[in-house]
Amino acid sequence: xxxxxxxxxxxxxxxxxxxxxxxxxxxxxxxxxxxxxxxxxxxxxxxxxxxxxxxxxxxxxxxxxxxxxxxxxxxxxxxxxxxxxxxxxxxxxxxxxxxxxxxxxxxxxxxxxxxxxxxxxxxxxxxxxxxxxxxxxxxxxxxxxxxxxxxxxxxxxxxxxxxxxxxxxxxxxxxxxxxxxxxxxxxxxxxxxxxxxxxxxxxxxxxxxxxxxxxxxxxxxxxxxxxxxxxxxxxxxxxxxxxxxxxxxxxxxxxxxxxxxxxxxxxxxxxxxxxxxxxxxxxxxxxxxxxxxxxxxxxxxxxxxxxxxxxxxxxxxxxxxxxxxxxxxxxxxxxxxxxxxxxxxxxxxxxxxxxxxxxxxxxxxxxxxxxxxxxxxxxxxxxxxxxxxxxxxxxxxxxxxxxxxxxxxxxxxxxxxxxxxxxxxxxxxxxxxxxxxxxxxxxxxxxxxxxxxxxxxxxxxxxxxxxxxxxxxxxxxxxxxxxxxxxxxxxxxxxxxxxxx
Amino acid sequence: xxxxxxxxxxxxxxxxxxxxxxxxxxxxxxxxxxxxxxxxxxxxxxxxxxxxxxxxxxxxxxxxxxxxxxxxxxxxxxxxxxxxxxxxxxxxxxxxxxxxxxxxxxxxxxxxxxxxxxxxxxxxxxxxxxxxxxxxxxxxxxxxxxxxxxxxxxxxxxxxxxxxxxxxxxxxxxxxxxxxxxxxxxxxxxxxxxxxxxxxxxxxxxxxxxxxxxxxxxxxxxxxxxxxxxxxxxxxxxxxxxxxxxxxxxxxxxxxxxxxxxxxxxxxxxxxxxxxxxxxxxxxxxxxxxxxxxxxxxxxxxxxxxxxxxxxxxxxxxxxxxxxxxxxxxxxxxxxxxxxxxxxxxxxxxxxxxxxxxxxxxxxxxxxxx
Numbered sequence: 026x027x028x029x030x031x032x033x034x035x036x037x038x039x040x041x042x043x044x045x046x047x048x049x050x051x052x053x054x055x056x057x058x059x060x061x062x063x064x065x066x067x068x069x070x071x072x073x074x075x076x077x078x079x080x081x082x083x084x085x086x087x088x089x090x091x092x093x094x095x096x097x098x099x100x101x102x103x104x105x106x107x108x109x110x111x112x113x114x115x116x117x118x119x120x121x122x123x124x125x126x127x128x129x130x131x132x133x134x135x136x137x138x139x140x141x142x143x144x145x146x147x148x149x150x151x152x153x154x155x156x157x158x159x160x161x162x163x164x165x166x167x168x169x170x171x172x173x174x175x176x177x178x179x180x181x182x183x184x185x186x187x188x189x190x191x192x193x194x195x196x197x198x199x200x201x202x203x204x205x206x207x208x209x210x211x212x213x214x215x216x217x218x219x220x221x222x223x224x225x226x227x228x229x230x231x232x233x234x235x236x237x238x239x240x241x242x243x244x245x246x247x248x249x250x251x252x253x254x255x256x257x258x259x260x261x262x263x264x265x266x267x268x269x270x271x272x273x274x275x276x277x278x279x280x281x282x283x284x285x286x287x288x289x290x291x292x293x294x295x296x297x298x299x300x301x302x303x304x305x306x307x308x309x310x311x312x313x314x315x316x317x318x319x320x321x322x323x324x325x326x327x328x329x330x331x332x333x334x335x336x337x338x339x340x341x342x343x344x345x346x347x348x349x350x351x352x353x354x355x356x357x358x359x360x361x362x363x364x365x366x367x368x369x370x371x372x373x374x375x376x377x378x379x380x381x382x383x384x385x386x387x388x389x390x391x392x393x394x395x396x397x398x399x400x401x402x403x404x405x406x407x408x409x410x411x412x413x414x415x416x417x418x419x420x421x422x423x424x425x426x427x428x429x430x431x432x433x434x435x436x437x438x439x440x441x442x443x444x445x446x447x448x449x450x451x452x453x454x455x456x457x458x459x460x461x462x463x464x465x466x467x468x469x470x471x472x473x474x475x476x477x478x479x480x481x482x483x484x485x486x487x488x489x490x491x492x493x494x495x496x497x498x499x500x501x502x503x504x505x506x507x508x509x510x511x512x513x514x515x516x517x518x519x520x521x522x523x524x525x526x
Numbered sequence: 527x528x529x530x531x532x533x534x535x536x537x538x539x540x541x542x543x544x545x546x547x548x549x550x551x552x553x554x555x556x557x558x559x560x561x562x563x564x565x566x567x568x569x570x571x572x573x574x575x576x577x578x579x580x581x582x583x584x585x586x587x588x589x590x591x592x593x594x595x596x597x598x599x600x601x602x603x604x605x606x607x608x609x610x611x612x613x614x615x616x617x618x619x620x621x622x623x624x625x626x627x628x629x630x631x632x633x634x635x636x637x638x639x640x641x642x643x644x645x646x647x648x649x650x651x652x653x654x655x656x657x658x659x660x661x662x663x664x665x666x667x668x669x670x671x672x673x674x675x676x677x678x679x680x681x682x683x684x685x686x687x688x689x690x691x692x693x694x695x696x697x698x699x700x701x702x703x704x705x706x707x708x709x710x711x712x713x714x715x716x717x718x719x720x721x722x723x724x725x726x727x728x729x730x731x732x733x734x735x736x737x738x739x740x741x742x743x744x745x746x747x748x749x750x751x752x753x754x755x756x757x758x759x760x761x762x763x764x765x766x767x768x769x770x771x772x773x774x775x776x777x778x779x780x781x782x783x784x785x786x787x788x789x790x791x792x793x794x795x796x797x798x799x800x801x802x803x804x805x806x807x808x809x810x811x812x813x814x815x816x817x818x819x820x821x822x823x824x825x826x827x828x829x830x831x832x833x834x835x836x837x838x839x840x841x842x843x844x845x846x847x848x849x850x851x852x853x854x855x856x857x858x859x860x861x862x863x864x865x866x867x868x869x870x871x872x873x874x875x876x877x878x879x880x881x882x883x884x885x886x887x888x889x890x891x892x893x894x895x896x
Contacts (some may be wrong), residue, residue: 351770360768396754
């Protein structure tokens with residue numbers, strides 16, 4: 026009968042969705058006091074599995090045992106009462122309330138105010154989760170918000186804690202804080218199911234890992250004894266080469282941003298404040314920072330979708346501040362926004378039609394206002410071929426492509442137009458490792474051919490890998506540029522957590 | 527368990543056959559309706575769908591009526607469909623139809639009894655301008671103050687109706703009309719009249735104009751940049767902005783096009799079938815055209831058929847009322863059924879309904895794959 030060391034046993038869980046088998050006979054054992062990694066690409070079925078464990082999704086088949094007793098959660102509340110807690114990737118906190126109010130609201134049972142305060146302070150002291158109860162959540166950093174979620178979870182005395190990609194929104198400093206908390210928790214006997222697709226952090230944190238691919242468990246291993254590239258290959262299913270960066274030749278000035286400011290009409294928009302920047306031909310400028318610090322606004326100000334309230338843009342010596350989207354594009358300023366479906370591409374249109382969105386004028390896809398669909402289809406075929414986009418063809422609807430393939434198409438559409446400057450936001454977000462590597466290679470090649478590139482990304486490893494110069498965008502302000510080669514992780518963390526330094 | 531799932535691939539066959547299936551379903555269920563009222567279902571269905579076109583007794587009257595009713599519906603629906611694709615909701619085509627008729631009518635009546643070749647074209651222009659100007663009110667208010675064009679255009683219908691009433695009893699009243707409301711009969715004023723071009727066919731200039739509009743706008747929608755931009759704006763506003771589409775321009779264009787076509791439809795109706803401006807000039811073409819636009823899937827060719835079908839249910843419905851004493855309400859239920867089935871079969875074009883038994887069956891457990 027059951028191994029005494031195993032707290033949660035998952036046996037043959039399957040869950041099928043209309044278009045995809047999210048979990049296909051998945052089995053997994055979670056031991057007492059261990060941090061178990063659940064690894065996989067986006068769409069591998071990790072999230073579905075933990076949602077099943079947390080009672081949010083009902084499995085089609087399979088069984089789970091908690092402490093040797095069959096475990097069939099009716100819902101999250103039931104799961105929590107049985108000792109299974111979860112910290113989500115996206116926080117569910119009220120910005121306008123204080124830390125204490127947020128914690129109190131999230132609890133299933135009612136406790137007296139003073140008693141609750143005492144318990145929160147006990148928990149936060151025990152595990153080194155420093156927090157001040159009276160602060161307004163809206164003013165807190167992502168790391169601090171996550172601490173609230175963790176405390177909220179710990180107050181229920183869970184035996185198992187599920188963490189869904191907890192580091193995706195954190196700065197490097199906050200990540201190491203989180204890791205020390207997690208290690209303390211596991212030493213105290215807590216079992217943690219840790220979901221991630223970042224390999225390095227798994228290696229530092231976990232002793233057991235389960236790798237999933239396309240809904241199936243493909244490997245169980247000890248991440249300490251296996252190379253990172255081997256894990257990556259298991260996740261993706263094939264081997265791939267990492268991008269190669271050639272030596273950077275700085276050309277003449279390409280884009281100069283002077284005192285760019287933007288005041289959003291939307292009360293939740295991020296204002297851009299006095300942004301100054303110079304970028305040269307052949308240069309890749311990486312802009313790091315946690316999403317929601319003005320990245321989207323910054324890109325829209327450069328593409329021409331937003332009009333700045335102040336400041337000017339000089340592109341190859343021409344003032345383009347008053348140019349609209351099409352005029353900027355005709356000059357050679359091309360952009361690729363973060364959101365693929367609905368912004369960069371239209372889900373219900375074919376790839377041929379999606380080509381027209383940005384390439385109509387620059388690639389002469391229309392004559393006197395009438396669209397030349399044949400040329401557009403040819404261009405689309407070319408993009409598909411050049412970037413190895415997996416699709417049934419140019420007549421396929423954009424929504425039928427997987428995230429990674431659509432991203433390749435969207436980026437390829439701009440690259441094929443030979444931009445003089447290319448600005449891309451989160452180029453590899455939600456893209457599998459092989460595709461990400463090929464996209465990065467394309468960006469490097471573009472810079473090698475003399476274009477300027479601005480890469481906005483949350484993935485610091487990516488920025489360190491491909492960019493020549495690094496800035497951090499925090500609260501709508503840009504830090505002064507640093508040469509990437511001179512950066513170390515602690516410096517990076519400082520830049521990202523505070524731009525004024 | 528029944529599930530509605532999106533289809534991975536668009537089914538062209540279903541797209542074409544869905545309306546045909548819908549018409550058949552309407553005949554079957556409508557038949558039951560008539561049967562339950564003690565009427566012969568076969569006779570009723572035949573009266574509605576067959577006799578207006580084929581019966582030797584009725585078709586002489588019904589066939590021209592079919593064309594006369596379909597023409598304005600098609601013309602107005604064509605214009606509306608462009609806006610609907612871009613999420614610009616002109617609900618006030620009825621008002622633009624009235625204003626088109628009023629302006630063109632005013633021109634014609636002002637020049638009465640002058641005999642000139644330019645009067646009719648001038649009136650066409652007046653009809654377009656009247657409709658466009660009336661539609662520019664919601665357009666400009668939307669652009670300038672971000673008002674809701676649905677409300678503004680709809681409210682303007684009632685304003686237009688009041689102006690129509692004022693004109694009928696006031697400034698456009700026939701001076702030789704013995705004080706009765708209504709203008710001179712323009713269909714009897716040769717320079718302004720829009721007569722039947724072929725005897726007993728119902729075909730007048732407006733019908734020709736509608737057919738030309740269907741052809742031109744089909745081409746325009748598919749191949750012109752504006753057609754593409756309209757689709758883009760409707761399906762993904764953010765992407766259209768990214769593409770560089772000027773949404774204000776699209777708002778002006780869509781409301782202008784629908785207003786202009788509604789206005790010119792009013793002009794042809796006034797100078798032909800209606801003849802004169804009167805309080806009851808508008809009979810709801812502008813509202814029914816909204817349904818026609820959707821029945822035709824917002825596509826010009828689809829709208830052509832939808833307009834004819836809609837017109838058929840009106841003409842045939844009247845016939846059934848008259849011949850079998852079927853109450854008007856039952857005919858409306860029948861028309862409602864047709865809409866219902868058309869919309870529900872429409873769902874099948876992009877979605878499929880599948881029977882999922884996997885929850886009930888127990889599958890054999892697969893061994894763990896190494």
